[in-house]
Amino acid sequence: MADEPEVVAQREALVEGEGTLAPTSDVAVAAHHALDGVEPRPGVAKPDPILVVDGLRRRFGGLVAVDVEHLEISRGAITALIGPNGAGKSTLFNLLTGFDTPDHGTWTFDGTPIGGKRADQIARRGLVRSFQLTKALSRLTVMQNMMLAGSEQVGEHFLSALLPRRWRHQEQELERQADELLVRFRLDHMRDELAGTLSGGQRKLLDMARALMTDPKLVCLDEPMAGVNPALTQSLLGHVTGLRDLGMTVVFVEHDIDVVMTISDWVVVLGEGCVIAEGRPQSVARDPRVIEAYLGSDTEDEL
Amino acid sequence: MPASPPTRTEPELALHAEDVVAGYIAGIDILNGCTVEVRKGELVGVIGPNGAGKSTLIKAVFGLVPVRTGRVRLGERDITNLKANQLVAAGVGYVPQNNNVFPSLTVDENLEMGLYLRPRKLRERREVVSELFPLLRDRRNQRAGSLSGGERQMVAMARAMMMDPDVMLLDEPSAGLSPKLQAEVFRRVREVNGTGVSVLMVEQNARRCLQICDRAYVLDQGRNAYTDTGQSLLHDPKVVELYLGTLAQG
Numbered sequence: 373m374a375d376e377p378e379v380v381a382q383r384e385a386l387v388e389g390e391g392t393l394a395p396t397s398d399v400a401v402a403a404h405h406a407l408d409g410v411e412p413r414p415g416v417a418k419p420d421p422i423l424v425v426d427g428l429r430r431r432f433g434g435l436v437a438v439d440v441e442h443l444e445i446s447r448g449a450i451t452a453l454i455g456p457n458g459a460g461k462s463t464l465f466n467l468l469t470g471f472d473t474p475d476h477g478t479w480t481f482d483g484t485p486i487g488g489k490r491a492d493q494i495a496r497r498g499l500v501r502s503f504q505l506t507k508a509l510s511r512l513t514v515m516q517n518m519m520l521a522g523s524e525q526v527g528e529h530f531l532s533a534l535l536p537r538r539w540r541h542q543e544q545e546l547e548r549q550a551d552e553l554l555v556r557f558r559l560d561h562m563r564d565e566l567a568g569t570l571s572g573g574q575r576k577l578l579d580m581a582r583a584l585m586t587d588p589k590l591v592c593l594d595e596p597m598a599g600v601n602p603a604l605t606q607s608l609l610g611h612v613t614g615l616r617d618l619g620m621t622v623v624f625v626e627h628d629i630d631v632v633m634t635i636s637d638w639v640v641v642l643g644e645g646c647v648i649a650e651g652r653p654q655s656v657a658r659d660p661r662v663i664e665a666y667l668g669s670d671t672e673d674e675l
Numbered sequence: 676m677p678a679s680p681p682t683r684t685e686p687e688l689a690l691h692a693e694d695v696v697a698g699y700i701a702g703i704d705i706l707n708g709c710t711v712e713v714r715k716g717e718l719v720g721v722i723g724p725n726g727a728g729k730s731t732l733i734k735a736v737f738g739l740v741p742v743r744t745g746r747v748r749l750g751e752r753d754i755t756n757l758k759a760n761q762l763v764a765a766g767v768g769y770v771p772q773n774n775n776v777f778p779s780l781t782v783d784e785n786l787e788m789g790l791y792l793r794p795r796k797l798r799e800r801r802e803v804v805s806e807l808f809p810l811l812r813d814r815r816n817q818r819a820g821s822l823s824g825g826e827r828q829m830v831a832m833a834r835a836m837m838m839d840p841d842v843m844l845l846d847e848p849s850a851g852l853s854p855k856l857q858a859e860v861f862r863r864v865r866e867v868n869g870t871g872v873s874v875l876m877v878e879q880n881a882r883r884c885l886q887i888c889d890r891a892y893v894l895d896q897g898r899n900a901y902t903d904t905g906q907s908l909l910h911d912p913k914v915v916e917l918y919l920g921t922l923a924q925g
Contacts, residue, residue, distance in 0.1 A: 374900060374901055374913070375899040375900060375901060376898055376899060378894055378899060379895045379898050379899075379900045380895070380900050380901075380913070380917065382895075382896065383724070383895050383900065383917045383918075384917060455853075455858060456853050456855070456856075457823050457824040457825060457851075457852060458823050458824075458855055462886070521770075551809075569699070569700065569703070570726070571725050571726035571730075572730070572772075573724075573725025573726065573879075574705055574725050574726050576725075595851065596850055598850060598879070600725060600879075601722075601723065601724040601725050601727075601879065601881065601918065602881050602882065602918065602919045602920035604724060604725060604920075605920055606920040627851070627852065627853050627854060627857075628854075629854055661846075666853060666854070666855065
């Protein structure tokens with residue numbers, strides 16, 4: 373029995389019926405099936421890769437954090453990147469998105485080499501990311517955080533900034549887009565609060581919503597569900613699969629294996645910086661190396 | 676809030692937070708009259724949606740966020756708004772969610788910091804704690820900053836155990852850990868509880884939390900939404916629908 377029915381009733385109003393997590397649009401179905409014949413082996417070639425990584429290596433002193441010989445990310449699909457703590461998942465994200473510089477290696481995004489480009493240049497090409505530890509600007513409101521992410525803003529230029537009529541329309545458009553995203557991520561009630569007052573999970577949501585302000589082609593999500601409560605996780609998953617339905621490619625790092633199994637088209641397993649396995653979720657979950665390195669055997673029973 | 680749940684023989688409470696109202700910014704309350712009891716030797720979990728006030732509750736109990744109204748008692752003693760150092764001396768251990776080790780100190784030094792108030796007991800307590808966390812014995816001279824996420828969590832818990840607390844407060848001990856390590860951390864929490872320490876644990880991994888705790892509270896908007904045994908909550912269809920999600924039922 374509920375202690376406070378009124379609180380529970382309010383929650384009920386918030387948790388609405390969840391949509392299906394399976395691919396619904398034609399592009400998403402096509403992206404899912406594009407991987408059908410692909411062999412589950414590290415470094416395997418995909419029919420239509422959007423991101424191709426070659427010989428990427430990053431050392432921190434004596435520790436080789438990332439050492440990826442060859443990796444292809446399939447266009448339009450949801451790829452999960454899993455592996456034990458310290459396997460190099462976040463470092464790989466950092467390298468690919470220009471937040472860190474590799475010792476050597478190249479990678480091409482949508483046919484263009486983007487190695488050595490700055491993070492902002494890479495983002496402008498359509499490869500954006502979220503962070504494991506959120507980086508909301510705490511002294512700005514939620515809305516201001518969102519607006520800041522919109523790219524190619526006319527008002528950013530000094531002279532146009534002086535002429536409101538040149539940017540007002542664009543700004544209204546961005547605001548509409550931001551409001552839509554805030555509703556989708558259930559942050560609309562916090563719209564005008566300072567981002568610093570958000571809870572850990574809400575910051576996570578803001579981070580993800582903000583990444584989508586740029587209409588990216590590929591989104592890298594670093595532990596998007598960590599710190600988000602389970603009921604919300606489910607609707608967030610709906611949003612992630614929704615991105616795929618819109619034709620976006622998603623790569624995400626996640627520890628919640630149920631999440632990985634539910635939404636990914638493909639899973640890449642990192643261990644000590646290298647790709648140790650990749651394949652369909654079901655085949656990866658049965659891979660003895662993955663069980664050994666990451667999943668552990670039947671942890672549920674031990675509790 | 677109703678006065679108090681019907682009680683058979685009044686259980687002895689290790690910790691009792693009663694109608695707590697607390698928040699960070701003047702005028703904005705995060706906790707709106709939240710009540711949590713931990714009986715002696717109990718492992719109590721707190722789960723709830725984002726922004727429900729879970730971490731705030733732990734911080735309010737530990738004096739890191741001012742309690743505006745309501746009170747917190749440790750056994751019979753009123754500890755409302757005592758300072759963190761006074762609480763540690765009174766027998767409350769606290770493991771923060773982030774940055775919970777001294778990265779530049781070795782594991783041993785971290786443990787020593789945990790016993791800062793009672794240095795004479797160092798040898799004895801270190802023995803006891805090493806029994807509980809054998810892994811740390813192999814790492815004793817390693818800098819805590821060089822440890823993995825799971826190991827750091829062990830160090831933080833071990834450090835809180837150094838003072839031989841009556842009550843341990845854990846703020847999302849499994850956050851950011853791989854499934855294997857999460858299981859390991861939860862196992863340690865159980866073991867710590869098994870030594871007689873009453874535990875209040877806030878967790879994001881609601882299912883796992885309910886699986887291992889004796890009783891749990893579901894917090895929502897700074898108030899109590901549900902209270903029951905972990906198992907009953909785990910199987911309450913309403914709780915599943917609203918707070919657990921149906922994703923991982925199998």
